[in-house]
Amino acid sequence: MKKTVILLVVAITALSISCSVSGRGGTKDKGKDKKEIVVPVQVEVLEKGPISSFILSSGTVEAEMSVDIVAETTGVVEKLNVEEGDSVKKGQILAVVNFEELKLSKDKAEVALKEAENTFKRTKNMFDRQLVSQEDYDNARFNYNQKKLDFDNAKVKYDKSMIKAPFDGVVTERFITAGQFLPMNQKAFSLVNRDLLKVNVFIPEERVRELKVGMSANLVSEAAKQTFKGSVKRVSHIVDPSTGTVKVTVYVKHDPNIRPGMFVKVRLLTDTISDALLVPKKAVVYLNDRRYIFLYDAKTKEAKQVELKIGYQDEIQFQSLNKDLKVGDQIIVAGQNGLKDGAKVRLG
Structure with a gap:
């Protein structure tokens, strides 16, 4: 009986040693298998181009003579x-x-x-x-x-x-x-008279100083999927006290595809910069009411986070006011969501 107990203790001890060795070996193998995550991204090169400042409004096309x-x-x-x-x-x-x-x-x-x-x-x-x-x-x-x-x-x-x-x-x-x-x-x-069409829009009084007769306007019809040209014909001298707006009459350049009664979005072009550094909006990540972009560093294969400072903007792009951005920089436009500064990335 005493001999049997001794043999059992020896067996348990050997098993414990074996498990301990096996456990240490497993941890070592996991350390060897662990790899750094590399995120696939797509990039575009920053370029300069024209961008405009505009006032947005909307209205219905009317005939000046009816x-x-x-x-x-x-x-x-x-x-x-x-x-x-x-x-x-x-x-x-x-x-x-x-x-x-x-x-x-x-x-x-x-x-x-x-x-x-x-x-x-x-x-x-x-x-x-x-x-x-x-x-x-x-x-x-x-x-x-x-x-x-x-x-x-x-x-x-x-x-x-x-x-x-x-x-x-x-x-x-x-x-x-x-x-x-x-x-x-x-x-x-x-x-x-369809040769002389107009749209009346109502602009906040604080922006009226940016307007002048003859300035260009774009009229966008989502229903017709077309953009029409126009110009400011009249700017009222009276502010509506109930709305704080001023009536602005935009004449529409003759086009057979635009008709009285059409609803259009009106963009009054107030200024244009011909050589702005342009950042596509699809590249921007928003965090805590701030805008960020990620640059691709070809040497380190890392993403560099940059807070974006903007000027003018339109539907697809921002004007960058960042002093540290330049033409030719590679900006990440796909795969940037969830990235952190210094993250490893690859093109693909």
Whole structure:
């Protein structure tokens, strides 16, 4: 029994020594297998280029010249000459109302005027030769003037029977149909001049000093996926006390793809720097309301963290004001999230 106990103790001791040796060997192997993490990144080279300062706003495109054309006479619409979407010229006849009746009245008045004019001329000739009395002369002159007035009135009514375009433009709406009875002053058509479009925007009063008439503007339509050119036409001298803004009117350069009613974002270009050092926004990491970028050091294969100081910016880039950045520096644009200053990186 005593011999058995001794053998058991020896066996346990040997097993403990074996485990201890094995454990030390395992720790040593893990130390050998541990490798430093190298983060794959992508870089771009810093370059100089133009960047602009601008004021952002938005608004709806309107026609500077737009009008609702109303009937100036009463009667039946006898003829329609245009449809919605048609381009028309100033003075073009869009529709006629009670035309035949008013034309007949004008023609009759014209004939009566011609007769009265001839009678007056004969009477005056005879009066000059003292062949007729003063009363005959006065009656002939009065009759001529009356017939002239009748003709003028008939011609005005006749002219009003023709609904005409007051300026070149496009018919945007038609409110009447052929054969309907049209009361006076009823709306017949809407007309806009698409060659002269505008957008009214409202700019905070503290930025109005940056604006001037004639400065360039870009109008971006997300729906049309297009950018249109424009310029500042008017800057109001009045501040709206309820909003603290000033009305600015931007004229849109003629383009067949821009239409009244379109919603656009407006960028008023206040300044441009032609040789700014540009940092792509995709390279920037934000931390505690600060902007950081990482430079790639080709010698040490490390990432160097730099706090970015900015000037102007647009949708895709910042102007860098950092004195320690220069053209040709390699900036990390992918893989920088989670990096720390001095982290090992590789291109890939």
